[in-house]
Amino acid sequence: MKHSILLLFLAFSSLLNSQNDNLSDPKDIALSPIQNTKRNVLDLSGIWKFKKDSLNIGVKEQWYNGLTKTRSIAVPGSWNEQFDDMRDYLDWVWYETETYVPSNWKDQKVFLRVNDATYTANIWINGISVGYHEGCHVPFAFDISGYINWDKKNKIIIQVENQLSPERVPTGNVKGGSFETLPASNYDFFPYSGLNRSVELFSVPKSFIRDITVKTDYNEYVGVIDINVEKIGSYKTGNVYVYGGEKVIESSIKFIENQGVVKVEVPNVRLWGPKDPFLYTVKVTLGDKRNPVDIYELKAGVRKVSVNEKSILLNDEPVFLKGFGRHEDFPVLGRSSSNSLIVKDFELMKWTGANSFRTTHYPYDEENYNMADREGFLVIGETPGVGLYFLGDPESMEKRQRAMKRYITEMIYRDKNHPSIIMWCVANEPNDKAQLGQMGYTEDNDKKMAYEEFEKLFKQVRSLDATRLVMYVGVMFGPVDWFNLTDVIAINRYWGWYSSPGDIKTGANAISKELDRLHRKFKKPCMITEFGADAQAGLHAVNPEMFTEEYQKEFIKAYLDVADEKDFVTGMHVWNLADFKTSQGLIRFGGYNLKGVFTRDRRPKLAAWFLRNRWKEL
Ligand code: GCB
Secondary structure, three states: OOOHHHHHHHHHHHHHOOOOOOOOOOHHOOOOOOOOOOEEEEEEEEEEEEEEOOOOOOOOOOHHOOOOOOOEEEEEHHHHOOHHHHHHOOEEEEEEEEEEEEHHOOOOEEEEEEEEOOOEEEHHHHHOOEEEOOOOOOOOOEEEEHHHOEEEEEEEEEEEEOOOOOOOOOOOOOOOOOOOEEEEOOOOOOOOOEEOOOEEEEEEEEEEEEEEEEEEEOOOOOOEEEEEEEEEEEOOOEEEEEEEOOOOOEEEEEEEOEEEEEEEEEEOOOOOOOOOOOOOEEEEEEEEOOOOOOOEEEEEEOEEEEOOOOEEEEEOOEEOOOEEEEEEEEOEEEEOOOOHHHHHHHHHHHHHOOEEEEOOOOOOHHHHHHHHHHHHOOOEEEEEOOOOOOOOOHHHHHHHHHHHHHHHHHHHHHOOOOOEHHHHHHHHOOOOOOOOOOOOOOHHHHHHHHHHHHHHHHHHHHHHOOOOOEEEEEOOOOOHHHHHHHHOOEEEEEEEOEOOOOOOHHHHHHHHHHHHHHHHHHHOOEEEEOOOOOOOOOOOOOOOOEOHHHHHHHHHHHHHEEEEEEEOEEEEEOOOOOOOOOOOOOOHHHHOOOOOEEOOOOEEOHHHHHHHHHHHHO
């Protein structure tokens, strides 16, 4: 009898441990981990153990108790770059690391934060299943306080998988989708997989500041900072301090339920902008003023973003966005975070005279936004909604919509306080057809349904954040009426490359006419969020020919010349800052997209020098 109870218990506990559909709560990523007298952070970056699970037997064999016969892997890192034998592998893998957790964190809540696991992740701490997350390029966190061995080694195991599927965002393996590629992504960048960003442990007091939302405005010389604080625990009051002005501004905050709001006025405000990216420091404390239980500090830029018929306005002045679409991409690193690469890319953008970029095609590592805040870059923050379409199997579509809604929440929760982000981009080139750029026929009912589904995403973004502009990027031959939803008309165009190949003049004519048409119809400012041509570095021709550096330069010049003639064009983003890795396919020589004005290892092509002359002069 005893024996069978024991067996039953073991069977039950192994069921409990084996997997867990406890989803992470997006609120737990609302504030990035910081170290101060009340909070701790421990970065778990390093070399972890790694094991491929191509038969998906790991759970059954209880690998979550500890991996055997492993190889080493860098975290952060993309497995497809570290292991040549796993370049195209997108299936199950397991990661393991160990860490001490000091007992002086014991009276706190301890979270595990994974800054990106592409695409699904299951987490075990000391053999106990903690939870599950689905989606890439956004962090997630779990409260793991209950599972920790204090002052001892703790085993952290993460199971990851990145299968491409029409049920996911970004979409993959779409029948009849774009062009045939390996891997079969429905988007044009390599599906780098794994723990691409850092993994951290952090602790907060048991009563703690859960979220802070800073919204800014100004009246003449007085800055207005609205600070919304959400807390956990029974404390009913707190304090807010703003540093950086003529004197420290202080205000108390009262909580009703767990929410508190304070409006702070900053006399003689220094507005944030590209020329003077001035940042104030906002400090929030919880509980007694002299002896608070929790403290959180963040940077805030006071600025206002608006729009008129012809321009995006920053602090009531028109701004012109000069810049790029980019990718988190580099040899060996794949898509993994690297502060050196972030700094380098900002240096290159500044060298060209750029003031702006779009986080194509996913939210970036957060250091990008910290840099942009400090350096005065104007950022379009984009969701991972690339290759998104609203047709076909309703179940798949519902899953994609669910993924999109979650991404929007996670992205805005994480990024909402960065003054550099002036616009949210709901999706890149969404379509009411499954095939990118396809001219095919869609039934009216389906068109209507697609519009309504897409509109829901816009509404969600606007309801989470009414202080920024909202747009999406329209594809060639895509549905035009969707621009009714946006504040700014943004289009990616390659007339003179994918169409009228070799004929820049015809391409430039086409873009000129199209811009006029769009502005006449919608009376909104327009921007070209992508334009460019592939160029093999070192390939030259006297008369510009496709794939030469001269053609790329002349293509970019022709589009910029067209934009210069139109006072309603509010920005031009060249595609791309640097060459990047993508799936193999007929139009991707060597598995690269070569539209970078810098090579993949960041050496300038002719077009980069051209932009430097043109943009530095502006
Ligand atoms: C686009 C896509 C981008 C591609 C680019 C190209 O419109 O948004 O992801 O890489 O075209 O080079 O074809």
